[in-house]
Structures are given as C-alpha cells and as structure tokens.
Amino acid sequence: MPLTSAQKTISESDARFKVVAAGRRFGKSFLSLSLMAKVARYPYSQVWYVTTTYSAAKNIMWSYLKEKLQRFGWAKSFHEVALQANLVNGSVISLKGANNPDSLRGIGLNYLVMDEAAYLEERVWTEVLRPTLSDKQGGALFISSPSGRNWFYDLWIDGQEDDEEDWESWQFTTLEGGNVPPEEVEAARRNLDTRTFEQEYEAEFVTYTGLVYYGFDYRESVVDKDYDPDLPVMIGMDFNIDPMTATIFQEDENDGTLFLVDEIEIFGSNTDEMAEEILCRYPETYITVFPDPACVQSRTSAGGRTDLSILQSYGFKCKFRRKHPLIRDRINSVNSALCAADGTRRLLISKTCKRVINAFERHSYKKGTNLPEKGGESDLSHITDSVGYLVEYLYPINKQELGTAEIFGV
Numbered sequence: 001m002p003l004t005s006a007q008k009t010i011s012e013s014d015a016r017f018k019v020v021a022a023g024r025r026f027g028k029s030f031l032s033l034s035l036m037a038k039v040a041r042y043p044y045s046q047v048w049y050v051t052t053t054y055s056a057a058k059n060i061m062w063s064y065l066k067e068k069l070q071r072f073g074w075a076k077s078f079h080e081v082a083l084q085a086n087l088v089n090g091s092v093i094s095l096k097g098a099n100n101p102d103s104l105r106g107i108g109l110n111y112l113v114m115d116e117a118a119y120l121e122e123r124v125w126t127e128v129l130r131p132t133l134s135d136k137q138g139g140a141l142f143i144s145s146p147s148g149r150n151w152f153y154d155l156w157i158d159g160q161e162d163d164e165e166d167w168e169s170w171q172f173t174t175l176e177g178g179n180v181p182p183e184e185v186e187a188a189r190r191n192l193d194t195r196t197f198e199q200e201y202e203a204e205f206v207t208y209t210g211l212v213y214y215g216f217d218y219r220e221s222v223v224d225k226d227y228d229p230d231l232p233v234m235i236g237m238d239f240n241i242d243p244m245t246a247t248i249f250q251e252d253e254n255d256g257t258l259f260l261v262d263e264i265e266i267f268g269s270n271t272d273e274m275a276e277e278i279l280c281r282y283p284e285t286y287i288t289v290f291p292d293p294a295c296v297q298s299r300t301s302a303g304g305r306t307d308l309s310i311l312q313s314y315g316f317k318c319k320f321r322r323k324h325p326l327i328r329d330r331i332n333s334v335n336s337a338l339c340a341a342d343g344t345r346r347l348l349i350s351k352t353c354k355r356v357i358n359a360f361e362r363h364s365y366k367k368g369t370n371l372p373e374k375g376g377e378s379d380l381s382h383i384t385d386s387v388g389y390l391v392e393y394l395y396p397i398n399k400q401e402l403g404t405a406e407i408f409g410v
Helices: 005-011 028-040 054-071 122-133 151-160 182-191 194-201 271-281 307-313 327-338 354-362 381-394
Strands: 017-022 046-051 075-079 084-087 092-097 111-115 139-144 167-172 233-238 244-251 258-266 287-291 317-321 347-350 402-406
Touching (some): 005 028, 017 151, 028 046, 046 054, 046 122, 054 075, 054 092, 111 122, 122 139, 151 167, 182 194, 244 271, 244 381, 258 271, 258 381, 317 381, 327 347, 347 354, 354 381
Parallel strands (some): 017 167, 046 111, 258 347, 287 317
Antiparallel strands (some): 075 084, 084 092, 244 258
C-alpha cells in the first residue's frame, strides 16, 4: 500500500526532526513503519519505536512490523519478549514503552519514533531520548493526536519557525489522512463533544482551561423530570467516606435519552449505608450500579468485604471497567453526552439534582494542567466522578474490557 499524499509530504521532508499532529486513523502506524524502514535499510542501524507502554507498543506495532519485514525478506530473527527485530543487514528495530523512562538510556540511535508523543512525559524526550541521537546525529518522528498545549505543542511550534532548520511540523485532520470516509467522520461528530472532536479528528490543540463540563448549559440541560417507578434504575457510584455519592439515572424507552433524576450524598458513611438508602428510595426496582472500578479491591465498610461484594449482597447488578478509564476519557464522555459536536444532547438533568447542577456549573481545571480541581471543603469531584463512571461505560470514548457482576435476591 503506497503512502497517502499527506504521509508522502512528511516522508519526503529533509527535516531531521518531524512533528506531526494528526487526527485519528490518519495512518500513524503505517507512516511510522515506513520512516523506520527507510533508515533500517542502511546496515547496522539502530531504530526505536517508543509509545506510552510496553503493552501499547506490542499491540500497535509488533505484529505489523513482523509481517512487513517478513514480506520484504528483511527479517533475520525476532525476540518476542524484548520486541526486537533483527534484520539480515545487521540493523535492529526495537519497540519500547515510555512508562519506565530510565530503562531507555544507554544506546545510540539512528532513528526514533515517538508515537502518541503528546501523552508521554516531556522528560522522556529531553532527558532520556534526545541524548541517544547525538552520537549518530539521528533523526526523530514525533506523531500524535494533540493533548492540549503541552510539550508536544511546543515541538510543533518549533517546526513552524523559519529559523529552526532541523525541525518541520504538520497538522492533518482525519479526513486529510485519506483513510476514513467522510460519513464516518460525521458519525463521530454526532457522538463526540466539540472539544473532543476537534482534538481527535481535526488535530486541534485544544486548551483545557476554565470549566471541566463545558457541555452543560442550564437552559438546555436541565429539565422537569421525576423518577419513574415503572422504569429500571441505573446508578453511578463513587466510593468515599466523606461523602459516599451516587447519581441515579433512567433511560427514555423511546429515544434512549439518559435522565439524571436523583442524587445521593452521605457523609461519614460506607457502602452498606449507601446500599440501604438506595433500596429505601427505590424498592422493588431493577437496579444496575456502575461503580468506581476500585470496588473490586476497596473496602469502605467494616468486616473486610469489598465494596463490590457488598453491592452484590444487596442484589444489585454491577457493571464496571476492569481498570480505571483515563480521567480525560470520563470527562470527554460526559461532555459528549451533555452536548455532542452536532448539538445533540443525550444526557439531561432533573432540576431537583442541585448538587450535580452546581458541580457541572462550577467544576474547573487545576491551573496549568488538564486535571480537574480535587479536594477542599467544597470538593465537586466525587459527584461528577459518579456520573462519569456510568456515562463513560455507556458511551465510551475508548473501548476497554468490561466487567459484570450479578447476584439477584438477598
């Protein structure tokens, strides 16, 4: 398969350091492999592909790399554990995870790819990997969808400056990548909030300042809606002694709109007390709880029982991620449900849910970060976390392995 027009533009550049802000499905893996192979064809070259974790490197690139090298007759041997491909000309291509930066020291490289660079720590480049290119005057490709205006953005700016001869940068949308049809991009526009769509599909450097839940608009998001005893109940739950929080949802049977109809906050409490309060409010109702994934290990009640086992003992069906979704994925899912890029609102809030409304209107980002404020007497994060665990499960930005636990009757 040949390079697309956009990929060819990057490949043919003479810049030593190439920075690419690209939308989803741009073909980052294909471009990365093409540039690595371009260097590895020269004998005894050392080439590294580095991304967020060892597992991610293996999942994204390993099978793809082996298949291509074998097809072209370049492969001599593969080291499955080290994720190292040895070529017949003496070159070596290695895949690495950046979650242990100090393990990346000590070798001189001819070429380096930093995939999803915006999601790596800056010091992985400045302190660890930049020196590996010095001996051999090696080059590098930084390629990623943006994540705010962090160090990857600074590199991208360097590539835009005329006086930075070694650097060149590009910005390509998903459509410009040529691998995704327009109707698929439009489908994403309907399902994602504006900021997430702009970042993930239009490769915009969206800044995370101001309000966290910018998709919330009191005039559009708040409705006169009460609990309907004829409908099942879904509950998002965050475990914390001060307070234990739960947000109660019901889904419209006709169009699937999600209504947040009630909220529960109990201070100085535990999971048993929360479960009893839920059963008191919603007797003889089919209840599904979407808890914090920590429920498998955490214990907020006495007796050594996990929060999950307590919820099960009260007859609740529990659905949860096997590992925590990223904070930004939870937030993006909630914002997408509050208001998608095309204006669709899938999540509406009852005017009686004062605490949730207050949190949506006031919860802001910690200055200089893309993390929400947390802690303090008026901590707004617990109630919004409970919303996020449920909404992210139902409307995920990134697909993950799910967990389900179900016991009926007590």
